[in-house]
Each structure stands twice: as C-alpha cells, then as structure tokens.
Amino acid sequence: MSRRAQFLEVLGIATEWVPRARNDALAEAVPALAPAPAAMPVAQAPVATTAAQTAPAAAVAAEAVQPLSAPAVQPAARVPVVPALVPAGPAPGSAQAEREAAIAAMDWPALDAAVAGCTACGLCQTRTNTVFGVGDRQAEWMLVGEAPGENEDLQGEPFVGQAGKLLDNMLGALGLARGRNVFIANVLKCRPPGNRNPEPEEVAQCEPFLRRQIALVRPRVIVVLGRFAAQSLLRTTTPIGKLRGTVHAYEGIPVVVTYHPAYLLRTLTDKARAWEDLCLAREVHDRAGAGA
Template identity: 85%
Template sequence: MSRRAQFLEVLGIPTEWVPRERADAQAEAAPEVAVAQAAMPVAEAPVAEVAAVVAAPAAEPAMPVPAPVAPPVSRAPAAPALVPAGPEPGSAQADREAAIASMEWPALDAAVAGCTACGLCQHRTNTVFGVGDRQAEWMLVGEAPGENEDLQGEPFVGQAGKLLDNMLGALGLARGRNVFIANVLKCRPPGNRNPEPEEVAQCEPFLRRQIALVKPSVIVVLGRFAAQSLLRSTTPIGKLRGTVHSYEGIPVVVTYHPAYLLRTLTDKARAWEDLCLAREVHDRAGAGA
C-alpha cells in the first residue's frame, strides 16, 4: 500500500476514485513507484516528505524531496465584517474585556458558565468552555458548538468529533492529554446557524484569554468563521490554507472543519496536508526553543 493510501486510510478514505486514463497511467508507473517507496519506510518519513507525498499525483514516480523550506508567514488583512471593531476606551465593553483578560482559569470558567452578554444564553443547554490539557503545546479552535456539543458541554463530539479524534491520533495527539480544544463561541447558535458579529464580539474575549493562558506553540484553526475571526481576515479558507499565519506571535495553521470534511470527502487529503504543516511548525518551534 502506498504512503498516500495509508495516510488517506487514517482519515477514513480507504479507496480513491480516479479517471480511467489516470488509472492506466498509475498501472504503468507502479513498478517505479514501488521501488521508490520501498527505499523509505512510512514511519521514518519526515514531515515535509509526508506533505509532498499526499500532495503529489499518484501516477508520478517518487522524486527526491528538497530540504524543508519555511512556509511564508502571512500579514493579517483588515478586520472583516464578521468581527466588529474593538470597544471604545472607557466603555462598559472595554471594561468587561479588560476584566476577562486578567482572569485565571477558575474565574474564566465561571464567567463563561454564567455569561448572559448576548441572546445565545436564552437557548443553550450548556456552555462549551473547552477541553484538554491547559498547558498543551497544541491548541485547536473551532467555530461554535452544535447540537451534540450543547447537550454534552464539550467541543467536537458526535461524528465530527470522531473524525477530529482520528486526525489528532495520526499526529500522536489525544483529546484531554496533549491538546486543548475550544471554540470562538461558547454557546450554540439556534439551528447551528452562522455566528453573528455581535455574538463573536461578546464571546471572543474568552477565547483570547484561553489562548493567553495555554500559551500554545501552534494553533490549528478549524473552519472559515474561526479562521476569519482569529486572523481578522475576509480571505476564503481555501486561500488561507498552506500558509503559516500569526496570532499574538503564535503560529496559526488553517484547515477545514471536521463537519465539512464529513460532507466533502475529497478534501480530507488537503486537511492531512494542513496537519502535516502544523506538525512541521510545531517541531520547528521546539527545535528553536
């Protein structure tokens, strides 16, 4: 089995469908590919080579992989409509954000549980604070709780959560052990609708404080709204992928939301590329420490 096939199988794609002409080309190239793959076991493949294998067309023979080159770091564009401008100095909202920014974990947890700053509190079953290692080097940020998350009070449960757990397992990570998982919003929008700007403005200070307390080495952002909120960008997620962004000096890698991947299986391979990029960034940060 090729390395590409093994990686896709980890993400739940045991079989790939390709056009007939590509399948014929793959059959002709198979002996050369097999020889190249035998020269390097999967377990020893560096991260840069993993990403290269996933991205390369299966019909082409394996080529020597150049030395890893640091991906470009983006400059955050102007604030989008999703995230309103910051509060006026001296306003009640500015005072609230300053208070949240000084909270430690117990006070922050209690503030989220009792928050009534926007109308989402009227419909929630549970707030969804976040879960995991509060000193983790990895932090994952999603958009907002869904129905299952609202019922259980934990982010990324149900089928999307299972897929995310599989993705984390492929990186040697596990929920509750060496990663912290949170959302931009802590309450579920009715009907799982998109977050509204005022809701993001009220809830985002909690996420900013969580990031400041965790102090992760890398942040993986899951989905368009989370990416646009954290990066203050209106750029589509397809263009945010593949680049290392920055939030308060912390490297940020953007990928698709697990719920989207359940509907769009063809993008699972791209999500794996994003995770490989995040692992490369994490490993570089550790080497430079």
C-alpha cells in the same frame, strides 16, 4: 502501523504527500513570528523582513529540526506569513473595554465561571450548556472551531458526534488526544440557534474568553477548523481555500487553517488536503519547539 498510515487509512487517502519546498519556506516563516503587542487585542501578523535578516534564524531552525521524511512530489509555492485584518478595539474606558480587561486578568477557575454565567449576548437565552473547551491546559497544540452544535450544546463539550470521532482520529494520527497535549475550544461558547453562523456582536462578546484561553495555554501552534472560525480569528473575508497552506499569526502564535471535520465527512475529495494541513501544522510545531 505508523500514525501517518493510520491517518491515511481513516481518511481514505491512498498516498501521503508533502511539498518539498514547504520545509524551506517554514524555516523562514516561523522564526519571523513575534509576540503581538500587549495593546493589540486581536490577530496580528509580523512585518516581513529582508532575506538577509531572516537567513541566520532560518539556518538555525533548519539545523535544529530535521525535515519530515515523506515522498516528494512537484515543488509547491513558498509559504508566506500573511497579515490579518485588525479592527478597532473597544473605546478606552468603555464598559466593553473594562470587561475585556477583567477577562484578560482571569485564571482558569475564574474564566470557567465567567463563561458558565455569561449573559453578554442573546445566545444565553437559548443554550442548554456553555461549551468552555476541553483538554490539556498546558498543551503545545490548540484547536479552534466555530461554535457548539446541537450535540455539543447538550453535552457541554466541543466536537462530539461523528465529526468529533473524525477529529479524534486525526489527532491520533499525530500522536495527540483530547486529554493529552491538545486543548480544543470554539470561537463561541454557546450554540447559535439552528446552527446558524454567529453574528458579529456575538463574536465580539465571546472572543475575549478565547483570547484568554490562548494566553493561558500558550500553545506552540493553533489549528483553526473551518471557514467561519478562520475568518473570525484572523479577521478576514479571504476564502478558506486561500487561507490554507499559509502560516498566519494570532497574538504572536503561528496559526494553520484547515477544513472542519463535519465538512470532511461530506467532502471526501478534500481529506488529502486536510492531511497536508496537519503536516504543515506539525512542522510549524516542531520548528517552534526548536526555537524555544
């Protein structure tokens, strides 16, 4: 049984579908992504270019990677790259600016130790364990969730329990696994009490750790899981339904948004959409590899 078929079976999807227009749109979208300036500490999307400028790059990418073979359905809208809201960073010379600069220079051991001993926000008072992240630290794929839940706080690992099992099955359908070519992390490294939504100050204190993880991993594609993680990473209030199906960018790296596995366990009707999102992420990954 193919990986696609295994994924469809896991999610209970009878028929796989990938819009025909998506390959052409991605050929324009992905080459347009450029590394973010070093002075910009948060999500940044590239400035749109003219058709004349993007056509040569799109043609090269289209020839380098054959489009995915899948049953075609009604053509979908073009896939644009959209900008994210970019807030002001900490004031130069402030304690927060110095802290972020120090984190940005850390290697893996120093970063791991900094997360384990972090007391920058009140979540340190209620946590059992910090949840640093897990997986291949030179992965081509990176998955980002919101924050640890109760099981994650107890075990110190992201995405465990039933949602974690579903996520593992989703990764398996793409030929990935926790310890092979994927790194999994959260926006927050500590569990918010009662699994409430993270506060803006908590995100501000914890995001430098995630930003450094992304810089060290240097993935070809980031898959963001769930509304809050997507809105936090992309600095936007746009609903997840409108963030899906579009290639975004964070620190110059392509970002694809999909639903959180826990949500999919409750909402069976959106499982097919999750598979569509993973197909998009796979195409983005493959095209980024072709242009490397």
